[in-house]
Amino acid sequence: MRYQIFIFCLLFSLVSFAGDKVKIGIFTGANHTKVNITVTGIYALIGDGGVLATLSKDDKNIQLDAAADGVNATLDGRFLGRFKRVMFQHYGAAEFKVYPAAGKANSYIFPEDLIVTSVLNRLQLVNSLDIESYVPGVVEAEGGKGHLEEYYKVQSVISRTYALNNLRRHEAEGFHLCDGTHCQVYHGRSRFEPLIAAAAAKTNGIVIVDDNIDLITAAFHSNCGGHTINAEDVWSKPLSYCVGRADTFCLLMPHSNWEKSIPRSQWTDYLESKRYPVSDSTTANALAYFPSEKQIFFVDSTFKIPLRVIRSDLKLRSTFFTVHQQGDQVTFIGQGFGHGVGLCQEGAMRMAQLGYAYDEIIHYYYKNVHLVPKHLIWFFKFD
Template identity: 50%
Template sequence: LRLVNVVPLEEYVAGVVQSEAGRHHHLEYYKLQAVSCRTYALSNQRKHLDQGFEVCDRVHCQVYHGRNHTDTIAQAVLETRNMVMVDADIRLIHATFHSNCGGETLNAEDVWSKSEPYLQATTDTFCLAGSHATWQKRVPRKDWVAYLKRAYGVNTASSADLFPLLDHHPTCRGIYMNQREPLVPLKQVRADWKLNSTYFTLHEEGENVVFEGRGFGHGVGVCQEGAMEMARRGFSFVDILHYYYAEVHLVDLASLDFFRDIGQ
């Protein structure tokens, strides 16, 4: 049995904002989240058509727990009604967001292989005091070494091959843990070990290896905790959107066809 909830767009946006952002935030942050959620929903509305609906209510699309009950969110959705983001070709952007970037966002191609000119890496100091800015995880050294050998064929008897994977201290975000074959992709390590992010150092400590990490989420697009801090400091939702999404345009849904016709 599958239940499909048919919801007006603006009501859906309000519900997603409450589910994704929570309560007690600045109005400008909720406006930013409303525009992002609306744009994401419309640009991904064919994601589940083969299953009989448009978007799901989980992180695969956007978290949706039902109707919003927060006045500030309702105000933010109303004041940005029908507002979406488009790229230079007047196409709805892939308006991704994540909890905390750890101080540096990623390029789209670093996570999903396809590059987008508006999803470019940027330095973000606004999130560094956020609740998800840092994390730590310990795992038995023997389990980590066995994983490297099993999953990637690392020659664990070779100190030259193993050492970079036991003493990992990158100076910036990357794609791989090491620089020599066999390459160990950070994205897969994060998934396999249920880490908060791909942004971490690694060192040995007794019988364990310790992941010291920064941020929470995939790291592409809007850093939510950074955006929250920007809103608290007085930045407008438009300023914040342009900080995280490069060279996008905010337009009314009703004007999309007009602008597309002009561009042809």
């Protein structure tokens, strides 16, 4: 019986791979009131459920502007009407561009569908697309150019896992994820690095789950400085798969070391504001601080100053640093860049350079996780 269910689920997963749409709020920080849109490929332009026009060339210009009770649509200078919801529904391979009437132009190209509504006299633009079309855009916007395909596979699996694990972040606004750092940065499809689309396609549908077959919180950071740290030491909540471990792969990478100097008085004033005693012998420990390994608290847990708070307050690159006094200055000499939880990106880049496969890299940084096709989660969890 279980075998039959497995076959059924496998067939179901193969069929439904093509149909997982995500709705991404685009230009969410921009507050556009008027935009022009051009398309490449074939689209139906739909206003409140009725087809207004078929669009097949990029020389047609559709202008949309926000009104209090809807969206005004104009096609090549001809007013089409005011609608609650304007949709660009694609047929086959099709893409659109958005040109804001005010503000800076951009050259982003978005695949698949666009849904436009008016919210508080502003246009709300939502790109509705298959998650597999979304992933390469995120990987390029977040990860940049010039890396190896195996590293892009790691980022593809992480971005896909993150997206599916956070589909309710903007539920109240009517879309799944925004296009900013709050969710994952997304500027339309990838345009500069062909390896990214290949890497996303080669990991099609693969996500990371924990021992309970739950999608993981796939935390990552730029460079751990030689040792990743436990999730609970940064966010108070433990994650069984984000457990600190030594990492030598990132030690000679671009963000492995940093240095920052501030006036000694600024440092002692800061410590005083945190109730650290600055007028007795413990001051010396704050001016010559050399932890031998990663710590959670500054100097000693009795003072209750978490290093993550110092990092945030003084805008330091990491919590892994020493403090030296030099005259009326103190210098922080540190390692790594970022919170240090989960996957170390520069370590992962180095592992890819050394020939490790993407799944080996993921298993190195996340403990006891599994890589599975996303639709098989349902089979394992609910069988």
